[in-house]
Amino acid sequence: MAKKKKKGTPVFLQGNEACVDAALTAGCRFFAGYPITPSSEIAEGCARKLPLLGGAFIQMEDEIGSIAAIIGGSLAGAKAMTATSGPGFSLMQENLGFAYIAEVPIVVVSVMRGGPSTGLPTRLSQSDVMQSRFGPHGDYTAIVITPSSVQEVYDLTIHAFNCAESLHTPVILLLDEMLGHMREKIYIPDVDDIKIETRKYPTIPPDFFKPFAVTPNMVSEFVAYGEGYRYNVTGLTHDEEGFPTANPNEIKKMLRKLRKKIHLHRKDIILYDEEFMDDALYAVVSYGSAARAAASAVRKARSKGVRVGLIKLKTIWPFPGYRIHQIAKQVRGILVAELNMGQLIREVDRYAMGRCKVTGSFRYDGRALEPDEIYENLTELRSIKRR
Amino acid sequence: MELETISPYHGYLRMKKKFPTVWCAGCGIGAVMSAIIRAVHELGISKNNIVLVSGIGCSSRMPIYVDFNTLHTTHGRAIAFGTGIKMVRPDMKVIVVSGDGDGMAIGGNHFIHAARRNIDISMVLINNYIYGMTGGQVSPTTPLKSFAYTAPYGSIDPPFDAVKLASGAGASYVARSTNYHAVQTSKYIKRAIERKGFSMVEVISQCPVLYGRLNKFRSPVEMLKWQREHAVTMKKWDKMNEEERTGKFPIGEFIDDDSRAEYTDAYAEMSHKAREEVRNAKNA
Incomplete structure (x- = not known):
């Protein structure tokens, strides 16, 4: 393959470091995590860099709390991310399901290692392929992104945030132990060359606002807590206003929305x-x-x-x-x-x-x-x- | 909007939406909901500035009925979700409503760690000694020898004391009240919201349908009477000997301490210092 001349600033980075830098460039301002090999460098990088950017970092008591905190942080208006590996990713599944049903934009990085269970903490594997798609119970469509080089880690981390923020859904970024720990020369694109998506903020007044409205492109408007739009977010099957429902038509409408939202935008999501x-x-x-x-x-x-x-x-x-x-x-x-x-x-x-x-x-x-x-x-x- | 003229508190309810509530007749959770609303109203905090977070259970249905920013999360994780909200928006008031199972069994870890961090979350723990939503199973606060569907011969699990747990873990404000003492409940919740740092108010509540029926309480009123008879003020409690204390519990404010730094304040300070250091290093 002919080598294209690449634009940008050359740097020598580890995969996990590139993930941190790209996340911050994409606008990530909240990270909650729990140490786990081989992903810990991502938490360490965020702990070092987020306070300098006015963002927030917290080391939670477990992975369940980590993903819960970033869902809360995202609802409060910040672009949010967590990073983990197989065992921690398994712990996150319930709240990941919550993020699917409540349509909360988050990015979950899993730096894959051998399994099942504790498996091979310091060895590589692509063990989360099915877990990332079918981990939480119920019907939803997952977005899972797999970079293969440090350059791609950088580019695709930004892509992951863009998918999450434009479609209001969790996005999973699968690295593996080798990619996370490998160092390569990459080119950091100029800021002007990077396309960064943000959430679709509402144009209608609070009284008429429906946080889970079914729209032609299936993406509802999103507004953070504390902006005057007081609404309910629940992990229960809910109607367009966010209130629990057991009405068969409402259930179907909501589940179809979750699936169709991704399906309609698949051309923007799928890269190969x-x-x-x-x-x-x-x-x-x-x-x-x-x-x-x-x-x-x-x-x-x-x-x-x-x-x-x-x-x-x-x-x-x-x-x-x-x-x-x-x-x-x-x-x-x-x-x-x-x-x-x-x-x-x-x-x-x-x-x-x-x-x-x-x-x-x-x-x-x-x-x-x-x-x-x-x-x-x-x-x-x-x-x-x-x- | 007519209803607002009846009582100022009606403005805090999503009257048009999901009423009546799921709670059974005689349940104590509604009383705690009104205590929270009274506390917020007296403090004069804007509804936009409050996030009410809950987990799963009877008490955790509360966010659906009140007109704040509301978040009904997964079982036991309300505090962890609240921690994320507080980290991103330290200016907002985060109130967590939790039951005894939600807060102390599955969510026990988040509870003690939030208290350890002293993050500014006000937790209202509604303790009715039983899992209500799932149909009457034994909870971490079910008293010894009490009956539940998963303790058909009497519970052998020694119960947790939420007050001691929160105090030991480092909460800034810890209080206990009962549904019988409605005025105090509201007062303590008000104080909890005001107090910077992690605060926990345990409210002993009644579940007449499950705990009451299984443990030979004939009516909700009888359960409230039980609360009156078994709750002892702190003053009285201190004078009582071990024998007199058996079966009873103290109510009141156990800890009200502003000496520890609040977590988001400490984070802001750390973040400010780090930025200064980096700036100085660049200039040097």
């Missing part, structure tokens, strides 16, 4: 990069730090004349299913490279709809996928006879 896909007969689908090895393997195969392309997903949920289906019709086989026993491959397989072979290149021993492993798996995929 493609490489060598024009004439590809095989495709490697990967995301996060596994995508780096995948890119290397694809280039190696290309150098040997194999017509293979790479799809690097930067947004895994909502899943770019339409594009995967198109690709499945184009190629003979798709290889999914990920650092677990196969989580996202289920979704790829679902959208391939039997149009091509789908196999995986998995690694789940706490070590990074090597390009050669992916290359070998690719060779195996090519040797499978068509059904």
Whole structure:
């Protein structure tokens, strides 16, 4: 791939540090967290920098309290974030569900580590792929973003805030241990080049304000506490005014809104990069730090004349299913490279709809996928006879 | 708006919206709600400046009925949500309403840590000795040998003393009242809102439908009488010996202390100092 000349100031940053800097650039002014390896540097960075910017930082008593505090902070008007890893992310699920139903913009960073349970605190894994999508109970649509380099951590953290703030929904940013702790040279874009979204503030007077109004684009207006619009926020299924309801029509209306809100804006949310896909007969689908090895393997195969392309997903949920289906019709086989026993491959397989072979290149021993492993798996995929 | 002419307190209720309440006849939570409204009215704080936060349970339904900024959160987490609001908007008054299960069982951790930080949150803990919303299970304050559906042979769990818990954890204001002592309840809540730092007012309340029925109280009135007979003022309590104290509890203001720094004040000071240090380092 031809190296494009990048605009901006070059800096040498760790993934977790880049996440902090990008969050502050995106306007994050409240962070509540609880120490957990390998995400603690994000809390440390926020503790150091937020007081200098007039923002607030608090170390809470647990992860449940951390996400609760940022939901409160967000409702009080601040862009808010928390960071954790697998076990802490599991603890956050109930309140994450609250943020979905109450439509509170927050960003939750999970720097993934091996699991289940305490698992591998200092080793990498992509173990939260399904937890980030289906963690809380009930029906909602999650937005989950997966950067694969420190540069992408910076850019996509801003994207995460933009999605959260423009759609009034929680957004999950999945890093992994390697990405969180890795140092790379990145280019910090000029402030003028960064697009920063803010909440849609109401234009109507308080008496007519409905905090959860169903609008054509499904995004209601948002106003912080203390601005004269006194309304109720609840984790119960609620009507447009925010009061609990058990009316079947109101329930359906609310749940459909949660889903449709994301669906209508999926083109703005979903990001992915493609490489060598024009004439590809095989495709490697990967995301996060596994995508780096995948890119290397694809280039190696290309150098040997194999017509293979790479799809690097930067947004895994909502899943770019339409594009995967198109690709499945184009190629003979798709290889999914990920650092677990196969989580996202289920979704790829679902959208391939039997149009091509789908196999995986998995690694789940706490070590990074090597390009050669992916290359070998690719060779195996090519040797499978068509059904 | 006609109703406002009847009583100044009606302006604090969302009369047109979700009344009548979910509370059973004879329940004590409504009385605590009116005590909070009276306290706010007497203090003359704007409704816009108050956030009422609650968790899950009977008492936690209160935010739906009152016309403040209201937040009805997840079970036990009201204080943690309130902490976030207070950190972002230190100028706003955060009142947390909680039940005994919500505040001291599932939310016990947030309770003691908020008291430790001394963050300016006023917690009203409505203690009716039982889980009402879920149908009468034993709570962390259910007295020994009392009955609940999950303690059908009498509770063997030693109960928590919310006052001692809050005092031990470092709250700036700690008081206890009962629903029988409605005037004091309102007075203490008023003081709690005024006092900077974490404050906790425990209100002993009655649940005639579950706790009352299971423990042979024939009516809400009988439960209120029980509160009158078993609540002892601090003065009297100090003079009583161990034997006389058995089964009774003291009411009054236990702690009213302004010596500890409030958390958001301390944060503002720290933040100010840090900015100055950075500025000086740059200039040097």
